[in-house]
Each structure stands twice: as C-alpha cells, then as structure tokens.
Amino acid sequence: MSLNRREMLAAGAATALGGLPRARAQGGQVIRLGVLTDMSGPYRDTTGPGSVVLTQQAVQDFGSRGFQVEVLQADHQNKPDVGANIARQWFDQGIDAVVDLPTSSVALAVNQIAREKNKVHLNSGAATSDLTGAQCSPNTVHWTYDTYMLAKSTGAAIVKTGGDSWFFITADYAFGHALERDTSNFVRSAGGRVLGNVRYPFPATTDFSAFLLQAQASRAKVLGFANASTDTVNCIKGAREFGLQRSMKFAALLMGIVDVKSLGLEAGQGLNLTEAFYWDLNDRTRALTERVRAKNEGRPPAMVPAGCYGAVLHYLKAVADMGVPAAKASGVEAVNRMKAMPADDDAFGASTIRPDGRCIHPAYLFEVKAPGESRNPWDLYKLAATTPGEEAFRPLAEGGCPLVRS
Amino acid sequence: MDDIFGIPAPLLFGQLLLGLINGAFYAMLSLGLAVIFGLLNIVNMAHGAQFMMGAFCAWMLLAWAGIGYWWALILSPIIIGFTGIVLEKLFISKLYKLDHLYGLLLTFGLALIIEGVFRNEFGSSGLPYRIPPELSGAWDLGFMFMPIYRGWVVVAALILCLATWLIIEKTRLGAYLRAATENAALVQAFGVNVPRMVTLTYGFGVALAAIGGVLAAPIYSVNPQMGSNLIIVVFAVVVIGGMGSILGSILTGFALGIVEGLTKVFWPEASATVIFVIMAIVLLARPAGLFGRA
Known part of the structure; x- marks a missing residue:
C-alpha cells in the first residue's frame, strides 16, 4: 500500500496547511477546540484518547448551527512546560478553547496562559480545587470533579457508616498531601479520628506491603488511600x-472505572469510591454510552472524558447564543455566557456554573460490585449515595477566589 | 510483646519477612543482570522491560489462550528468552567490541521502545491477573498474616538463584562460560562455539527477568511501567554486590530488601533513597562492590 501512504501524506499536508486560510474565507465562522491531554503517560487510560472521542461526540451532538467546529488534539506528557508551550502556540494560531487538561500542575500553568490570551479553558481532568480557589480565573470552567468533592463524598460517607478511625497511606507529594488533608478534615468534623499516616516516596514505590502492615497495626477501622491509578491498585x-479487609474498610479517595477494571472485581468488591459520572447511571448516560462506544474502543466513557463532553457541549451552546464573532473575541465573555445559561447534557443532567468557574452537579458514591453481581464486563458499580451539587463542592465563600470577592 | 526501638516486636518481624520477599525480586532480577554483565559485558538496561514482558506474556497466555499460571511460569520465560536471543543476534552482538556505554544506550533505547509499544497496545492503567487458586489464602503466623503466594515467591526465587549459581560455578557448561569471559579466543580454539554460547546466555538472563515478571504478575498491577520502577533499584543492588558477581548479587538482593523493609518502618519517606545511600558508601569504600574483584 505504498502508493496509498504517499497519497495520505500529501492529503495530510494539504489539510494541515489549508485548514486555517479556508476557515478565514468563511468569515470566521469556525470555532476551534484543542484537546490537551495525556496521550502517553499514566493518565492515558482515564483521559487521553477517550477525552478526544467525547469532545468530538459533543461537537456531533451539538449539530450544525450556522458555524463549524474543529477539534485538534495534543499530548502534554504531564509536563507543565510542554503543556504551556502547546497552549501558547495554539492560542496564537486561533484556537478558541483548550479542553481537558488532566494533571494539576499542567492545568494551573495553562490556566494562566488562557487568561493572558483571553481564551477559554474547559477543564475536566485536573483534580486540584485551587483552579476554582486561590488560582481561579474568569476564563476557566472546572467541570468534572476536584479534591474537595472526592474527600467530602467518600470520607464523610464512610464516617457515617461507622468508620470513625482512619489511617492514611499517602503519596508523598502535593496531590497526596492535599487529598489526605481534605479527607482528614471531613473525618474530624464528622466526629472521627485520624490515628496515623505513612507517606511513601512517589513514584519510586512498587511494593506497599510494609505500609499495609503498619496500617493494620494502627487498629484503625478505615484505611484511606491518598494516591492514584497504579499505586492505588x-x-x-x-x-x-x-487480609486487611477482615479488620478494616478501604477508602480509595481517587479511583475511577478504569482503575477498578484494572484491579478486577475479585479484589475490588465492596470498595467505596466517588465519581461524578458513571455510564450506567440512568437512561441518558446509557444513551450517550451507546453513541460513543464503538468509537471508544468498545469501552463506555470514563468520568473525565464525560466531563469534556458536558463542558464542550455547554460551551458550544453559549457560542451559538452569543454569536461566533463575540465568542472568539473574548474568552471571558464566552465563559460569562456559560455561567449565565443553565447547562443540560446526557452525562451530567442539569448543572450550573458558579462565579468561581466551578460546575455544580451531584457527586455519586459507588460501591464496587462483587464478581457474581456483575452482568457484563463494564457492570462494575452500585450506587450507594448521591450528594446534591450544592453540598458536593466547597462553598463559594470558602475557596478564596478573588472573582467572588469583587 | 516487647518493643524494639519503639516498634512492637511483631510488627518488626513482619517487616523483616516482607523485606525478604522484596529481596527475592531484587535477587532474581539482579542475578539476570549479573549473568549478562559477567559474561557479555553488556549493561542490560532493557531488563526491566523484559521483566514487564514476562508479566504481560503470562497475562496474554491466560486471556487469549486460557493457559494458566503454572504453564505460564514455564512458557513465558521461553518465549521472552527467545525474543532476547533475537535482540542479541540483531543488535547487541554488534557491540561487544565497543565501550560499555554503547550497550547501555542501545538497551536503554530498546527499553523505551518496548514500553511505548506496550503502552499503546494495552494502555497505562494495568491489567488484572489472579493469584492461582492453589496459592491463594494466607497463614496466620501469630505476629502477622502471611499470604501463601508471597511465601511461594521467596521459595521460587531461592531455588532459581541457587540453581543458576550451581550451573555457573559447579558445572562443565558453567566452566566454559567463565573461561570464555576470561579469554574467548582460547576457549574457541578448544572447539567451543563461543558466540552461540554468549547468545544463549543473554537469552537465559532475559528468561530470568521474565520468570520474575510472571511471579510478580499476581502481586502487582500488570502495566507497562512495572519494570522501570524496579530496574533502577536493581542496578543499585548489582553495583553494591559487585558488577558481574553472581553470588554477590543474590546475597545483596536479599540483604537490601531487608534494609529497605526496615527503613519503611522507621523513616518511610527515605525508603526509596536508602539503597542509593548504601550504594554511595560502598562505592567510596570498595569501588568494586562488596563481592567484586577489583
């Protein structure tokens, strides 16, 4: 197929070079989205290609309303400098909004650039609650989840079921510390106690048995894992x-459907975890799943890609509402319009966006099913509790966001 | 029970045992590295990737062919060892006349490519692999709860290490190998096919890494990065034991597992660093390593 390859290369070059001028010829009626995500690192499976697929699905479901939408993608390799460079280049080339941005350090770097260039930052993948706190920006919407929501939903729910003494196994860096701190606060305010913690070197640790034994010796009722992905698994x-499950309950503070799949139901059964989206939650989430499944390597969407779907769909509605030229001219105005309009999509249902950029929707506490309860390969969760949006996230006044004070 | 340095004795015993289990992995991997370096003079940076391939091979055998753990323990090292032979024939054999650095760079590059390909094919989040039913469950030792599977890993590692050491130090084949490292031309003059022997030795070293991978699959998440986290520590083990010393790498592997285990009790944040501190001290005091010949 060497002939075809050559043709494809030529066609690819033509598209790359021809894309921008052609769009200008149509009077600027093109909105360009850049999905900036982890395509090759540890978060690839929870974000990455899935986020691109769900962004494209949002564009497709939005339909054509007088303007075109282009979707680009790039790999930020979880490096703030790489992410910042790509974002800067994209904005200069006429990208209107960056989408996803997992990895908090990269998200915070790009957050500054989007503000400086007056573009839109639709964040789904980053965990840090600083994006809507001290570092909030009028150009940013933080759609899906944050550390505060995870700590509150999982932490408070487990204390309520009698898990009032905790021991933490924590990744020794900013993210782990924040997750442990936030969860400890909820445990204490709900009347529980934190009996101890151990902080392990990240990412140089593969074997956790020594820490597990220390946790067991603490005689705490709950073992909290303030870490992510492979470490949690x-x-x-x-x-x-x-045999820790004989005396302790486990709390995986950041864990998603992909991690549960990788752990297997045998080892995962009974775990409590929090997500803002699950494919089998209701008829609308199932309908969305059916639409994207084939494009998503046969898998249902995970939470972060679903967040890209919701954020992009709402952004496009705001653009349609205010007109393409106005939306392209000012990222702040586009985000203001998003905040002014109620959002509604198949992944999150009805939601709103607060002045600090936080998207408000319910948080769901799930319990991982036992192997016998699972009816298909992705039937992994039962819903244990729902925290309404108003309670799930940090109260507006407590975040320290300068936008709120003014 | 009494406290030792402020730590309850049962907890300390438990940690010693865990250290021994981790030491078993260090010993198995550093043994393969030592064999390859000792006989080929190649610093095999692809060892971690080959460990990972061993684990993936076990997963593929189970998921795609329904072949279980015990057969995987035999088949995976054969298959991955064979890929090692192909690598040696195609690339590594071209480098024996050059400086160590070229072998190191080549195998490091290969490791990056292999891990990248696996990440693209299987994603980054890992695949589940169950503990075989014969080895699931645990013994209650009184001072700790000891998973049967981890006990099996220590036994298997000890058998493997001992067998390798016996082959290299006590058999005629081992004598040929050792002689070939001293003076390849002379051994060839006696009618021994040295290049083939070297190729097979590389395959054997890779197979050892693959067995380690199969043994690790039920304990750790089977993912493309699983080897790269381990390999740096294992290199430190080899350096401390003395590059190329078979017995040295086995003993150091187990000993450092225990040291690391104890550090996890007294100062967990330093547990990743302690091995490198020891490495620095050993290099200052005995540059050839504890068991190496200067």
Whole structure:
C-alpha cells in the first residue's frame, strides 16, 4: 500500500496547511477546540484518547448551527512546560478553547496562559480545587470533579457508616498531601479520628506491603488511600492479600472505572469510591454510552472524558447564543455566557456554573460490585449515595477566589 | 510483646519477612543482570522491560489462550528468552567490541521502545491477573498474616538463584562460560562455539527477568511501567554486590530488601533513597562492590 501512504501524506499536508486560510474565507465562522491531554503517560487510560472521542461526540451532538467546529488534539506528557508551550502556540494560531487538561500542575500553568490570551479553558481532568480557589480565573470552567468533592463524598460517607478511625497511606507529594488533608478534615468534623499516616516516596514505590502492615497495626477501622491509578491498585491488591479487609474498610479517595477494571472485581468488591459520572447511571448516560462506544474502543466513557463532553457541549451552546464573532473575541465573555445559561447534557443532567468557574452537579458514591453481581464486563458499580451539587463542592465563600470577592 | 526501638516486636518481624520477599525480586532480577554483565559485558538496561514482558506474556497466555499460571511460569520465560536471543543476534552482538556505554544506550533505547509499544497496545492503567487458586489464602503466623503466594515467591526465587549459581560455578557448561569471559579466543580454539554460547546466555538472563515478571504478575498491577520502577533499584543492588558477581548479587538482593523493609518502618519517606545511600558508601569504600574483584 505504498502508493496509498504517499497519497495520505500529501492529503495530510494539504489539510494541515489549508485548514486555517479556508476557515478565514468563511468569515470566521469556525470555532476551534484543542484537546490537551495525556496521550502517553499514566493518565492515558482515564483521559487521553477517550477525552478526544467525547469532545468530538459533543461537537456531533451539538449539530450544525450556522458555524463549524474543529477539534485538534495534543499530548502534554504531564509536563507543565510542554503543556504551556502547546497552549501558547495554539492560542496564537486561533484556537478558541483548550479542553481537558488532566494533571494539576499542567492545568494551573495553562490556566494562566488562557487568561493572558483571553481564551477559554474547559477543564475536566485536573483534580486540584485551587483552579476554582486561590488560582481561579474568569476564563476557566472546572467541570468534572476536584479534591474537595472526592474527600467530602467518600470520607464523610464512610464516617457515617461507622468508620470513625482512619489511617492514611499517602503519596508523598502535593496531590497526596492535599487529598489526605481534605479527607482528614471531613473525618474530624464528622466526629472521627485520624490515628496515623505513612507517606511513601512517589513514584519510586512498587511494593506497599510494609505500609499495609503498619496500617493494620494502627487498629484503625478505615484505611484511606491518598494516591492514584497504579499505586492505588497495588495498595488494594496487597491489602486483600494480607487480609486487611477482615479488620478494616478501604477508602480509595481517587479511583475511577478504569482503575477498578484494572484491579478486577475479585479484589475490588465492596470498595467505596466517588465519581461524578458513571455510564450506567440512568437512561441518558446509557444513551450517550451507546453513541460513543464503538468509537471508544468498545469501552463506555470514563468520568473525565464525560466531563469534556458536558463542558464542550455547554460551551458550544453559549457560542451559538452569543454569536461566533463575540465568542472568539473574548474568552471571558464566552465563559460569562456559560455561567449565565443553565447547562443540560446526557452525562451530567442539569448543572450550573458558579462565579468561581466551578460546575455544580451531584457527586455519586459507588460501591464496587462483587464478581457474581456483575452482568457484563463494564457492570462494575452500585450506587450507594448521591450528594446534591450544592453540598458536593466547597462553598463559594470558602475557596478564596478573588472573582467572588469583587 | 516487647518493643524494639519503639516498634512492637511483631510488627518488626513482619517487616523483616516482607523485606525478604522484596529481596527475592531484587535477587532474581539482579542475578539476570549479573549473568549478562559477567559474561557479555553488556549493561542490560532493557531488563526491566523484559521483566514487564514476562508479566504481560503470562497475562496474554491466560486471556487469549486460557493457559494458566503454572504453564505460564514455564512458557513465558521461553518465549521472552527467545525474543532476547533475537535482540542479541540483531543488535547487541554488534557491540561487544565497543565501550560499555554503547550497550547501555542501545538497551536503554530498546527499553523505551518496548514500553511505548506496550503502552499503546494495552494502555497505562494495568491489567488484572489472579493469584492461582492453589496459592491463594494466607497463614496466620501469630505476629502477622502471611499470604501463601508471597511465601511461594521467596521459595521460587531461592531455588532459581541457587540453581543458576550451581550451573555457573559447579558445572562443565558453567566452566566454559567463565573461561570464555576470561579469554574467548582460547576457549574457541578448544572447539567451543563461543558466540552461540554468549547468545544463549543473554537469552537465559532475559528468561530470568521474565520468570520474575510472571511471579510478580499476581502481586502487582500488570502495566507497562512495572519494570522501570524496579530496574533502577536493581542496578543499585548489582553495583553494591559487585558488577558481574553472581553470588554477590543474590546475597545483596536479599540483604537490601531487608534494609529497605526496615527503613519503611522507621523513616518511610527515605525508603526509596536508602539503597542509593548504601550504594554511595560502598562505592567510596570498595569501588568494586562488596563481592567484586577489583
């Protein structure tokens, strides 16, 4: 197929070079979205290609309302400098909004640039609640989740069921510390106690058994994992092996459907975790899943890609409402319009965006099913509790966002 | 029970045992590295990737062919060892006349490519692999709850290490190998096919990494990065033991596992660093390593 390859290369070059001028010829009636995500690192499976697919789905579901939408993608490799460079280049080339931005450090870097260039930052993948707190920006919408929401939903729910003494196994860096701190606060304010913690070197740790044994010796009722992805999976696998489930309940503070799949139901059953989206939640989420499944390597969407869907769809509605030229002219105005309009989509249902950029929707506490309860390969969760949007996120006044004071 | 340095004795015993289990992995991996370096003079940076391939091979055998753990323990090292032989024939054999640095760079590059390909194919989040039913469950030792599977890992590692050491130090084949490292031309003059022997040795070293991978699959998440986290520590183990010393790498592997385990109790934040501190001290005091010949 060497002939075809050559043709494809030529066609690719033509599209790359021809894309921008052609759009200008149509009087600027093109909105350009850039999905900036982790395509090759540890968060690839929870964000990455899935976020691109769901962004494209949002564009498709939005339909054509007098303007075109183009979707570009790039890999930020979880490096703030790489992400910042791509974003800067994109904005200079006429990208109107960056989408997804997992990895908090990259998100915070791009947050500054979007503000400086007056473009739009639709964040789904980053965990840090600083995006709508001290570092909030009038150009940013933080759609899906944050550390505060995870800590509150999972932490408070477990204390309520009698888990009033905790031990933490924490990744020794900013994210782990923040998650442990936020969860400890909820545990204490709900009347519980924190009996101890251990902070392990990240990412140089593969075996957690020594820490698990210390957790067991603390005689705490709950073992909180303030870490993410493979580390959490290895912790839980180890904890089961050493029989910790006989005396302790596990709280995986940041865990998603992809991690549960990787852990397997055998080892994961009974775990509590929090997500803002699950494909099998209701008829609308199931309908969305059916639409994207084939494009998403046969998998249902995970939470972060679903957040890209919701944020992009709402942004496009705001653009249609205010007109393409106005939306392209000012990122702040586009975000203001998003905040002024109620949002509604298949992934999150009805939601609103607060002045600090926080998108408000319910948080769901799930319990991982036992192997016998699961009816299909992705039937992994049962809904345990729902926290209404107004309670799920940090109160507006407590975040320290300068936009709120003014 | 009494406290030792402020730590309850049962907890300390438990940590010693865990250290031994981690030491088993260090010993198995550093053994393969030592064999390859000792006989080929190649610093095999692809060892972590080959460990990972061993684990993935076990997963593929189970998921795609329904072949379980025990057969994987035999088949995976054979398959991955064979890929090692192909690598040696195609690339590594071209480098024996050059400086160590070229072998290091080549194998490091290969490791990056292999990990990238696996990440593209299988994603980054890992795949589940169950503990075989014969080895699931745990013994209650009184001072700790000991998973049977981890006990099996220590036994398997000890058998492997001992067998490798016996082959290299006590058999005629081992004598040929050792002689070939001293003076390849002379051994060839006696009618021994040295290049083939070297190729097979590389395959054997890679197979050792693959067995480590199969043993690790039920304990850790099977993911493309699983080897790259381990390999740096294992290199430190090899350096402390003395590059190329078979017995040295085995003993140091187990010993450093225990040291690391104890550090996790007294100062967890330093547990990733302690091995490198020891490495620095050993290099200052005995540059050839604890068991190396200067």
